[in-house]
Amino acid sequence: MNSAYCSVAIDGPAGAGKSTIAKAAAARFGFIYVDTGAIYRTVGLAAQRAGIDRAEAEAVTALLPELSIRMDYGPDGTQRMFLNGEDVSAAIRQPEISMYASAVSAVPAVRAFLLDMQRDMAKTSSVVMDGRDIGTVVLPDAGLKIFLTASAEARAKRRLAELLQKGEDCTLQQVMDDMLQRDAQDANRAAAPLRAAEDAVLADTTDFTLEESIEYVCGLIRERFDLEEK
Numbered sequence: 390m391n392s393a394y395c396s397v398a399i400d401g402p403a404g405a406g407k408s409t410i411a412k413a414a415a416a417r418f419g420f421i422y423v424d425t426g427a428i429y430r431t432v433g434l435a436a437q438r439a440g441i442d443r444a445e446a447e448a449v450t451a452l453l454p455e456l457s458i459r460m461d462y463g464p465d466g467t468q469r470m471f472l473n474g475e476d477v478s479a480a481i482r483q484p485e486i487s488m489y490a491s492a493v494s495a496v497p498a499v500r501a502f503l504l505d506m507q508r509d510m511a512k513t514s515s516v517v518m519d520g521r522d523i524g525t526v527v528l529p530d531a532g533l534k535i536f537l538t539a540s541a542e543a544r545a546k547r548r549l550a551e552l553l554q555k556g557e558d559c560t561l562q563q564v565m566d567d568m569l570q571r572d573a574q575d576a577n578r579a580a581a582p583l584r585a586a587e588d589a590v591l592a593d594t595t596d597f598t599l600e601e602s603i604e605y606v607c608g609l610i611r612e613r614f615d616l617e618e619k
């Protein structure tokens with residue numbers, strides 16, 4: 390906590406509510422919200438468009454020099470992702486890109502390629518950053534680390550509700566299968582696997598409403614940094 394800026398690292402499995410909670414908490418304290426999954430999704434989209442098989446680590450690595458990935462914030466504060474100048478913020482949310490993102494994120498060269506971009510954000514602003522390795526690798530000195538989880542059933546139900554709202558056609562079983570496969574892949578990879586930092590606060594939101602989860606995380610931020618909400 391030597392920097393002039395506060396860093397909050399939120400890690401956890403898919404569907405734990407990280408992005409919604411992190412975004413709301415960041416807004417309340419005037420911090421920038423950084424969704425690092427969106428950055429991996431952008432590489433995943435590039436791999437899919439290049440026709441690369443998800444498992445081909447070498448082909449993914451060879452693609453990296455051709456990629457220009459940029460992150461920006463719209464007037465409403467929403468994070469936008471650009472791939473070689475194109476706004477791909479909507480395209481990276483297609484369900485099949487989740488699995489691509491998970492596959493490319495296991496490639497060490499991809500993680501190295503994206504590391505500075507994530508760290509630089511925390512050098513120039515107070516941030517709430519969410520992902521899988523924020524507390525362990527990206528911001529090991531973050532002033533507050535939270536590992537957010539919930540039961541697989543609760544996570545799958547939340548993810549299903551989101552997808553149905555977007556008009557996607559899928560079942561609870563499909564969502565659960567995809568989510569568990571992605572979690573296993575993210576947790577079992579050699580490079581920066583999904584895991585809680587030793588000094589992370591563990592938060593299980595299975596029985597919390599969204600509002601209660603946001604309140605809980607804001608309470609941790611208030612206490613840790615001795616801050617009031619804006």
Ligand code: DC
Nearest residue numbers: 425426427429490491494520521522
């Ligand atoms: O948070 P998300 O579901 O949008 O992330 C998509 C994938 O990106 C996830 O399955 C694993 C990868 N990821 C990662 O490896 N490290 C991060 N810090 C964030 C995401």
